[in-house]
Amino acid sequence: MGEADNTVARHRGRLHFASLGSGSKGNATLVSDGETHLLVDCGFTLREAEHRLARMGLHPRQLDALLVTHEHGDHIRGVGPLARRYGVPVWLTPGTWGSGRLGELPKRHWITPQARFAVKGLSIDPVTVPHDAREPVQFRIQGGERHLGLLTDLGHPTEHVAQAFAGCDALVLECNHDVRMLAEGPYPPRLKRRVGGDWGHLANTQAATLLTRLGLDRLQRIACSHLSEHNNRPELALEALTPLLDGDTSRLMVACQDDGLAWQAIA
Template sequence: MATRQSASARGQAEWKKALRFASLGSGSKGNATLVSDGETHVLIDCGFGLRETESRLARLGLHPRQLSAVLITHEHGDHIRGVGALARRYGLPVHLSAGTWLSGRLGDVPRHELITPHSRFTIKGLEIDPITVPHDAREPVQFCVSARERRLGVLTDLGHPSAHVVQAFRGCDSLILECNHDPRMLAEGPYPPRLKRRVGGDWGHLANAQAHSLLRQVGLDRLQRIVCSHISEQNNRPELAQEILNPLLDGDESRLVIAAQDKGFDWQIVA
């Protein structure tokens, strides 16, 4: 009994120190991703109102006062809707590109820290690489976060899998990857023509087949978890994304996680 309890205690201690990540929700109605090394907790984007953000953090066992910072990928509303209120209420620093800051869409924040794409910075125990991506915003980035010799890629908004993005996200141990739309559903769906062109264009969002292509180029040998994120409720279905990506998983479909709009996904360990 003592041996089993000791092993359990060791397992809990290792879990607390591991790089891990979770989602408050993912989709056109709001996006927010938590990344933690057990001591430092950062929130990537905050597309939910303050009360909703507090509630969703609580579901994951975290209070906003435990956050060290908020990182922003770009200025679209589904990524920044709650940033200003959250930062003001809890005195959180906000890290973002100069272009995102100059968009003027965040409002007042207690402290903003400008980041330079492709220049690593650190927040306590987390090393963070901001990566420029093709998306229709002022200066959009996505992030790779490293801790304890493990690396997580967060890649949720880009129009196409450009060569520099593929190179930047090689070597990840887990990857949150946009699977936004199915081209046929987009073409036949309710969006007006201009919005269809934007979503399906090279500066919009990834289609399922483009996510498949990016994964093949990045390589899957090291990837423990692949998260399908930013799935459109109008123009995609989770099973369509799964159908395209599953053949890459060598029969181990447990490696694939779906990020839902209403509840995101629970903590995932990067072992």
């Protein structure tokens, strides 16, 4: 049994999360209470997903469900292959399924936005977000008395989103781009408008603004995620959020593209 697997066992009964990797080349987040294991999105090839899961001490057959936020390739590349090879049940909205990008899914379950559902011991609230996909959602997941918010791929922080994710104990939050780096970067004008628009991705400053609306008192862990390879740097994301925490950086971390983020337990 590897070290990461030992970590899962040690935290049995406690909600915790990890990232297999986060960014434009692939996204996948693990959520577990030690008995129920969820994978949210899988933007990696089957082989790479197997490797990254093993790094976290899990085999694909241990997954109880695969939740899909939307149909963009950096979130679904490995969903179909993983589901077909290992029989993992997939939960997604009809709009995401209607994109036609996922292929056959042997065990398919519908998500209705704003309608809670459960996978074994974990309760999941799917929340509609503004993003340029057919029927995108993000997730608030409850295990016991603890709440984890997974909140990436949204163009702007709506009041609906702020209300839905208020009072979480941990948050995986999009910090996609620095506004200046995006403006001065290599993207063509049309792509810059898409990324920085109301249906694109959150800037570091927008993430900071949203955090103040969600409330910081209960937040034990804030994982900056979905950082752009060309339009952001980890230190800029952390700079934007650190002042909100009175300089206490112990609650802040970054989910990287290559290394992901190791298991984080919510006390």
